[in-house]
Every structure is written in structure tokens, then in C-alpha cells.
Amino acid sequence: MHIRNPVEWSVDQLRLAGHAVESIGQHRRGMDMPAPAVRRIGYADIRDALAKGLEDFAAFRTDVASLCVIYPLAGLVLARLAFGYDLLPLVFPLVSGFALIGPIAAVGLYEMSRRREQTGDGSWADAFDLFRSPSFGAIVGLGVVLLALFLLWLGAAMTIYDMTLGPEPPASITGFARDVLTTARGWAMIVIGIGVGFLFALLAFSISVVSFPLLIDREVGIATAVMTSLRAVIANPGPMAVWGLVVAGLLVLGSIPALLGLIVVMPTLGHATWHLYRKVVAH
Template sequence: MRNTRSSCVAEASFVSGDAMTTSVSAGKPVTQHFEVRRVPLRQPLEWLDRGWTDLKEIRSAGLAHGALIAIVGAVLLMLGSTHLYLTAAAVTSYLLVGPVMTTGLCELARRREAKEPVGFDESLRGLTRNPDGLVHFGGMLALIAVVWFVLSAVLLQSVLNASVPSLAVALWGGAAEMSAGQLLGYVGCGAILAGTVFAVSVVSVPLIIDRHAGASDAIRASLRATAANLPAMLLWAALIVAITALGFLTLLVGMVIVAPLLGYATWHAYRDLIG
């Protein structure tokens, strides 16, 4: 695994100056600037491969996190199962805050790389490494999720009518009432929000817990990493969507494996993208 990463770094081209510079002004917060690397198009496949290796090596703790994430998703689906707009909003909100739920998994991958003890208890220490950064970043994702929940509810309820009694009826009856334009607008809004969350969270959680970055600095680094590696990031986003869809198609049972796989892979994406 190390040799693969070394070759990737050797091939990578640097986008910004020093690995990290810190500027301090009296009365002003510290701003951190992180070096961003360019990676080959196929590098996301390597991240998944390394994530799978981590999952095999840190099986118990990883699957425990996957089970917790699956349970959270199941609860949200049950709470929103009465109406289509609630279900759509719940599923999307679950995905929008997903990056924060991988904190413990990123900590496990960090510990394995550093040859530190790995276990479920140790993974929880990731939450205490930089709580302020995680809270601020999580709050931003939660705000986006709330905005989407409201937009989703307003749009679907106005089209399908609040009297639609159940998800099944909405899916097989009322959903057909949506025009192509309305459906396109709904999907487009969700895609824009999802794309925004992806761009701001590509490396944010690992950067926050590994280098104690502030939320705003981590977001800026993620945006720069995305912009500098757009083809690879599009592939990475497509892989995340496809793999996550498999988790949902198995009624979230597959999420027990999908979540730790993507969480571990996120750590390796960070290690390749940030110098």
C-alpha cells in the first residue's frame, strides 16, 4: 500500500506552494493553507482498493460503524415513510450529512497508517481531536440538509398534494402528476446541493481530525482539490453514488460494508490530494 501511494505522489503535480503556511494577525483567526496535489484519473479506484484493504484489516470496528450508520438511515426512512416528500428529503439529508458520520472511520484509517491501536473505542477519539472543527463543519452540512428538506417538502407537497396518504400511493399514483420540468427541477436542485456537499467535503473531515484544520480552511482545501482534479473527482463522485446506491438497494443492509469502505477510502483520498 505504501509503495502505491509513493508512486502516486511521485507522479502528482503540486498545485499550491508550501505544504502548510500559517498567517497570524493580531485579533484575527489563524488561516491555514494546504498544498493540493494533482492525481491521475484512475486514482479513485486506488482509494477504493486501499479502503477495502483497511476494511479487511480493521473489520470489527469498521463494520460496527457501518451498522450504526445503517441504523441511522433506517430510522430516518421509517420516520419519513408516510409521504414521498418526507422520504426523499430524509434520504437526501442522510447523504448530505454522511461525510461527518465517517469521522470514526477516518480516524481508524489514520491510526492504522500510523501503526497505532485500532478498535471501536479508539475510533471515537477522532471526535475529540478537533471538536470545534467538526462541529462547525457538521453544522454547515446540517444547514444544507435542512434547506433541502424544506425545498423538497414544499415542491413535492405542492405537486402531489398534502392529502397523498402514503409513500406507495405517491410513488405509483401522485408522482405521475409531476411534469417533466418539475421533475427536472427537483432532481436538479438535489444534484446541485449534493455536488456542493461533495466539493466541500472531499478531504474536509480527514483534514480536520489529522491536522486540526478549521472548518473553513478544510472546506477551501476541498474546493481547491476538487477544482485541480475535476476528472478524477467526477469519477470519485460517480463511484460514491453507485456504491451508496447498492447500500440502499439492499434496504441499507449493504451499508454495513459500504460505509466503512467509503470512509476508509476517503482517508486515502485525503492522503493523496493534500501534501
Template sequence: MTSNTEGSIHSDNQAPHQPVMPTVNKVTSEDIKASLKAGFSDFLARPLMSGFFGLFYAVFGILFVWALVWLGKIWMIIPAVVAFPLVAPFAAAGLYEMSRRMQKDESFGWSEILTVIANQRKREMGWMAFVTLFIFWVWAYQVRLWLAIILRDASFSDFSGFLNTVFFTPEGWTFLLVGSCAGAFLSAVLFTVTVVAMPLLLDRETNFVSAMLTSIQVVKENPVVMLTWAAIISITMLLSLVPAFLGLIFTLPILGHTTWHLYQRAVVPAEA
């Protein structure tokens, strides 16, 4: 005899729904070239709006450096400038949204783009911001640690004195070597967990852990191509900082739009 409760027991014991992990693609250097071309086209399509994000990021960088000088934290200027690109993926969220809408031929204005982060409050973009800022904090802390250990908390009266100590003394060379290795490791970690995570969170209903795992999988499946893309980002961003951060007005938007198109190539689209 069949139990009347069999069906209800089965449904009650069903496992909770788990988010489906996105499938990743193999990408090549041609995908980077195509994404750069598409990113540049997006920038030219809406140069004023795109440039606004670059200008905002540049002004923030200038004010940040000025604040360090005002607070007497001269030793933090070089580490802060080097680590500044770490927060670029989060700053480019509006650019991802612009590219997403242009790709779908959707109309949009300033309000839709400038409020994209606020509109993510019910999703998990905020957790990715926390991950980014946490790694930035770890970077700043380890610089302070190596400064105390290697340079023995030397007192720097001005920026030129700091530069002279760092670039023209054996202790300074050791500080640069150790700090660069630690910074490269942290940058690699952040790049690996965010390279497609933020566009993915903007594009789909998923959690930030799944987004980071997908990003890690993309890097794992395409190590050489992703390393090339990381090098392009790093070199471009650092060169953009030289003219008083103003190069970011152009480079940040182009890299941001490009990141969206590379994400589209690296992650299989969700089924409708």
C-alpha cells in the same frame, strides 16, 4: 539616534498568525484505484469495527424512514433516502481515524475510535457537521416547496399512492425533474466543500473555513477525477440503500477508508 522603542513597536504591530493553507496535488484515476484498494485493505484489517459504523448508519436510516411513515410524512421518504448519503462524510469520521492510525501503525481500541468526534470538541469538526446538516435542511425544505408548487400539496394516504403520483403523472415527472436538478446542485456544493475537509480537520490543527477552501481547491484542480469519485460514491451509496439500507454495512466503511487515502494523495502532508 536609534529609538529604544523601535523593536517593541515592530513586535506589537506584527500581524496575527494566520493558518497556512495546505497545498493540493494533482490526482488521477490511478489515485482513486489505489485509494480504493487501500480502503478495502483497511476494511479487511478491522472488519468488525469498520462494519459497526456501516451498521449504525444503516439502522439510523431504517429508523429515520420508519419515523417518517409514523409521522405521516410519506412525501419525504424518497427525498430523504436520496439525500441520506449527504451526511455520510460526517458519519465516517471514525473510519478516517482508523485509517489514520493504521497508516501510522498505531494501536487503537473501540474507545479511541468511538470517541473521536467528542475529542474534536476543541477543534472545528462540529462546524462541519453544522454545514452538512444545514445543506440537508435546505434539501428537505426545497422538496417541500416544489411539492407544494408542482403537486399542489396533494394528499398521499400511503407510500404506493405517492409513488403512483410521482412516477405516473405529468406533474410527478416535473416534480422529479426539478427536484433532481436542485438536489444535484446541493449535492455538488456539499461534496465540493467536504470531500477532503473532514479528514483534514481530523488530521491537522486548522479551522473549518480553511478546510472547506482546501476542499474546494482540490475539486478545482482535479475536476474530472473528483467528479468521477463523486459518481462512484453516489452510485454505490444509492445501490446500498436498495436492500433495506443493509448494503451500507459494507460500502460505507470501504468508502470511508478510501476517502482518507484519497485525501492523503490530494493534499500535501504537513511539515513535521
């Protein structure tokens, strides 16, 4: 058997990605398929999805941890850039923005859980099978939408800072913290920022909670995937609200120790999201 070197393997993956992008036009026929039925779920389904997500994380062990180490590293790099360019007010928006773009980073985890569900086994290499998927173009397209929301959130956060504590950048970390926590303008920034951030998070959550897993699982169009996700949220307001709070809470906890907790939190949530999708969308 011929063992390919990393260069050969990378070239093959790029070729597969090119084929997938070329298939976007062919993928449009999925837009004509009937929308999947949405089930009502309960709070027990949330617990079960989390339990299965932990099982997948345990099954893949260091494979997943190694794949997801990029999350905290990326966050730290972004934070460092913010410090270096006097953008200290954007550190929290950058970190919290993980909630907006998390579904993009987790698509490989969905595929790993799908493969393990089908075969009882799998590895991190399964994540790269997405390059072969006819839905790859749609996944990229929806990812661009979430990335745009992320950038809009950063712009909104900077505008809120300019209207409250700005427009001059803070002179120091301690001075910034003091202004935020001990002044009326600082608390105004917190309240307005949380409110606006909630709206961004709600929109991103509603259009993506099951859309990415659906695109991986079936050949449907972006519009069908997004509408199915919205219908899932509308049909299950209570459980979906709890799931959103669980995601937000775990991301906060994972971010506290220098973002290192995200090595465990992100893959667990990614795997759990796949199992939640399986419960919500009828097959």
C-alpha cells in the same frame, strides 16, 4: 490494571469532549497557518483509494461493521417516521440525504484509517480519540454546516412536492408511486428534485471531500479546511467528478436491500476518503 466500567468510560469521554470544546479558542491559531498545497491526481488514484479503503474495512472487519450498523438503522427509523406522519414524499430525500451528512458520520473512520496508516494496527476505539483532538470543535462546527444543508434539502424537497403533486399528502404508497411515475406533474417533481438535489450534493461534496480528513490530520481552521477542499475539487475536476459518481452509485446500491448494504458501503467509502485525502493534499 484497573478495568473501568462503561459508566466510568463514558464519563471520561464526555470530559474529554468538554476539554475539546474549550480548546476551540486555542484552535483558532490554526487559522493563521498557511493553506496546505493541493496535488493533481488521476483516475488511478481513485481506484487505489478504493482498494485501500477495502483493505481497511477488511482489517477492521466486524469492528467497523458493528460501528456502522447505525447508518441503515437510522435511515429505516427516519423512513418509518415519514410513513407515520404522512410525509411519504420525504422518504427518498431522507435516504438520499445520507450523501450530505455522510462525512459527519465518517469522521471516526478517518481517524481509524489514519491510526492504521501510522501504526499498522487499530480498532474501533480509535474513533473516540477525536474527543481528545484540538480540532474537535472545528469538526463539530463544520458538521453543523452539513446538517444545515441537509435540513435545507428536506425543506426544498417538500416545497418541490407541494408545487407539483401537493400540497395534500398522498393517500397511499401505491397511489403516490402511480402519481410520481405516470403523470406529468410526477415527472416534473422528479426532474426538478434531481436538479436541486444535485446542487445540494455538489455544494456538500465540494466543501467536505477533504476538509474533515484535513481537520483530523492537522490543526487548521474551518475556513482553511473548506478552502482546501474547494481547491482540491477545482484542481481535479475529472477525478473528483468520478469520485462523486462512485460515492453516489455505491450509496444507491447499498440502499437497495433495505439500506443493509450501507453496513459495507459506508465504512469502505469512509476509509477510502481518508486515502484520497492523502493523495490530494501534500504533506
